[in-house]
Amino acid sequence: MDEKLSGIYIFHEESLNDFKxxxxxxxxxxxxxITWLTTCMEELKEDIATMEEQKAKEAAAWKSWKLTTSTDDPWMPSVNKEHYAxxxxxxxxxxxxxxxxxxxKxxxxxxxxGSSYYTMSNDLDALATRMDALQQExxxxxxxxDFQEETSPSNDMMTQPSIDIQKATAPVISTSVDSNINPSIDDKHPSQSISIKDEIFSSIKMDNQWEEESLKKKLDEFYCTxxxxxxxxxxxSELMQxxxxxxxEKEEYRQKKSLSNDTENTTLIDMKQQHNKRSSELKRRRKPSWKDGFTDTPADTVTQPGEATYTKEEVDK
Known part of the structure; x- marks a missing residue:
């Protein structure tokens, strides 16, 4: 009996440890x-914040540069800031x-x-409590x-043997009174105890198998999903990365392209300004033509005292 009880208890303990x-x-x-995904999300947020800070710095630098180099030249191209914003x-x-x-998500x-883990943990605790209750029972x-087996023997065990056994030659007229003695109740105890033990063991084993199968099914469904x-x-998350x-890459390409366009526009503006400056200088230096009625001097050359000589082709340019 002790071996069976210890076997049942060990079996339950092993099942409980296996479930845990x-x-x-x-x-x-x-x-x-989940921890790895949370870390990836935090890193992505940090990268986005860094990109936003970099954009803000570049926008501030661009604004300051525009303020320092702004002119009223009509050929200066306009930047579509609203589109980029x-x-x-x-x-x-x-x-x-x-x-x-x-x-x-x-x-x-x-x-x-959390809900599944705590539910299963509660089920395991309930199973352990039930095992303890069965062990106590x-x-x-x-x-x-044990108390029934340790009781005093029955009075039938103290009955003297029949005197018919000593008289082998005497004719047997009737059966001895001792033959009608009922068997002792103690003779039935071993079979009853064995049957009770088997029933307890089989019921506990069936309950444990059912609990094990249900928990396995729950774990498999929960894990796969x-x-x-x-x-x-x-x-x-990989696709988002x-x-x-x-x-x-697009932002870097756009920044490089905007810088190259700004350089070209600045060069073009400088060339236009130089051309306008030279044209205005030539207009100031050009003398009235003989066609205007001021002088009979031909317009092949235009000179002023103390200044450089320009041809008509240079003036027209």
């Missing part, structure tokens, strides 16, 4: 994946919306993991059986 190990083996990888706002909104959706997964039954969802989130890299 399986639960921890499912919860820990999922928790690590609209692109930046749309990009920021798109990234914020995607991060908000990803955060909602992570919070929902954390809640589902079995101990009570064992004490009752969450593993698929976390794989989807991982792929989504790629899109962020593409946005960075």
């Amino acid at each position: 190990w399986r639960l921890d083996s499912i919860y820990d990888p999922l928790d690590n994946k 609209l692109i930046d706002i749309n990009t920021k909104k798109l990234i914020d919306n995607r991060f908000a959706a990803l955060e909602d 992570l919070h929902s997964f954390e809640e589902r993991i 079995m101990d009570t039954i064992q004490r009752q059986l 969450l593993d698929n969802n976390i794989n989807w989130i991982t792929k989504r 790629k899109e962020l890299d593409i946005l960075r």
Whole structure:
């Protein structure tokens, strides 16, 4: 009896440890994946904040440069600042919306993991409590059986043997009175105790198998669903990282292009200013032509005292 009880208790302890190990083996990888995703999200947020700070610095530098080099020249091209601002706002909104959706998914997964983990932990605690109650019940039954076996023997065991056994030659007229003696009640105790033990063992074993199968089914369903969802989130975060890299490349290309355009525009403005300055200087130096009625001097050359000589072709230019 003690061996069977110890076997039942050991079997229950091993089942409980196995369930705890399986639960921890499912919860820990999922928790690590969620931690990794949270870290990736924080890094992406830091990268976006760095990009925004860099854009703000570049915008401030551009504004200061425009203020220092601004002229009223009519050929100066206008920069479509509203278009760039609209692109930046749309990009920021798109990234914020995607991060908000990803955060909602992570919070929902954390809640589902927590609810499932605590539910299974409560089930395991209830199973352990039930095992302790069964152990106490079995101990009570064992004490009752031991007490019945230790009681005094029956009065039938003290009955003297029949005198008919000593008279072998005497004719047997009737059966001895001793043959009608009922068997002792103690003879039935071993079979009854064995049957009770077998019933207890079989019921406990069936209950344990049912609990084990139900917990295995719950764990498998929970693990497969969450593993698929976390794989989807991982792929989504990788795609978002790629899109962020593409946005960075586009931003760098746009900055390089804007710098090159600014350089070309500055060069063009300088050339126009030099041309206008030279034209105004030539107009000041040009003397009235003989066609205007002021002088009969031919207009092949235009000279002033103390100044350089210019031909008519140079003046026309």
